[in-house]
Amino acid sequence: MRILLGFLSGLLFGVGLIIAGMSDPAKVLNFLDVFGTFDPSLAFVMGGAAITTFLGYRMVWRRERPLLLADFQIPSRRDIDGDLLLGAATFGIGWGIGGFCPGPAWTALPLAAPGTLVFLPTMLIGMGVATILKERRTALA
Amino acid sequence: MPLDTVTPFTPLASTFGGVLIGLSAVLVMALFGRIAGISGITTGALPARRDDWGWRLAFVAGLIAAPLLVLAVTGAPVSQTVPTDLVAMAIAGLLVGFGTVMGSGCTSGHGVCGLARLSPRSLVAVLTFMATAFVTVLVLRHIV
Known part of the structure; x- marks a missing residue:
């Protein structure tokens, strides 16, 4: 279900x-x-x-x-921290270059444009790198 | 970059599409009690990450199936113009992936769900990514 x-x-x-x-x-x-x-x-x-x-x-x-x-x-956090600002700023630059944010990148997959087939895997790599970075920092703290 | 590709102004279709996106976000909250942020759903769709990963993976499958449903219903493939500079698209992908996870959300998590929750973090995030996106397009299309 x-x-x-x-x-x-x-x-x-x-x-x-x-x-x-x-x-x-x-x-x-x-x-x-x-x-x-x-x-x-x-x-x-x-x-x-x-x-x-x-x-x-x-x-x-x-x-x-x-x-x-x-x-x-x-989410219950209300503070504005460096990660939020740096992350959002970085995302905006990528959005302005490619015209894709994560949702539309997924819906574009079956249409199989070359740009999509490059964007989607590199997006997942970027997500993986940031996830590992955040987890390492949490583990060190 | 596809310069000067004029797209028609579609206020009615865009508002209707936006309402459907909103209904999906409400459905996710009603069923699963979670924020419908695509970056969070994507990173949470791996079995190793969260215990309730199954619905997230199914949600992503639904996103991928959407253009096929539209094709089946309308008989016309979804039209889109994707930038053809593959190096630029690779850089864009890395920045979008890294930025949405580091910033805890994207257009849907911060832009739709966060603003609907009146979250100050999401408002700051939306203003920030809108600003850098506007400047990026300004530089790439009109200055470089």
Whole structure:
């Protein structure tokens, strides 16, 4: 049941990305190109998604626990640290070069563009390096 | 970089697609009690990382299946223009992968779920990655 519902949730997310146009790096890069071929569509994607989530979360959190797992695990940190700033800044540079963030990179996989087939494995390597780095630091602390 | 590839402004489709993304994020919270951040789901999809990895791997499989479903329903393949400079794409992949894990989230985890939770960390993250992304495109398309 978890597997099936996890799959359907991912499918819904992916179809949303495609309908929104966010699966197309050209559209993402044009959103970021205010002084060139600017396409403001992505602001509507983010707005529609954030408002829906804002309202939906408040309905869901009236329950004691989620339907399939034992508890809600919601990030509780509120501090702004160097990792957050450095990580977000680094991500933004990569997003501006490739036009892919992690979700659209996955939905692009079966379309098999050469750029995607290079981006996706290197993204996973980058994730692996950062994960190991963070775990080493935690182990040393 | 595909310069001057004009894309049409699609406020209605983009808002609708955004609502579907939001519904998926709400579904993940209702079913699993977790944030629907794709970078976190990706790193958590390995058996060695988390005990509840199965649904995450299935979620990623759902993302990959999405364009196939769209093709089956509409009969038209999903159109996209991916940058063709493979060296640039390799660098972009490394930066996106490293940055999203180091910064604890990407466009979905911070941008959608974090803003919906009114998280100050996510707001700072979104403003930061938007700023560096705007500057990167500005430099690559208009200065270099």
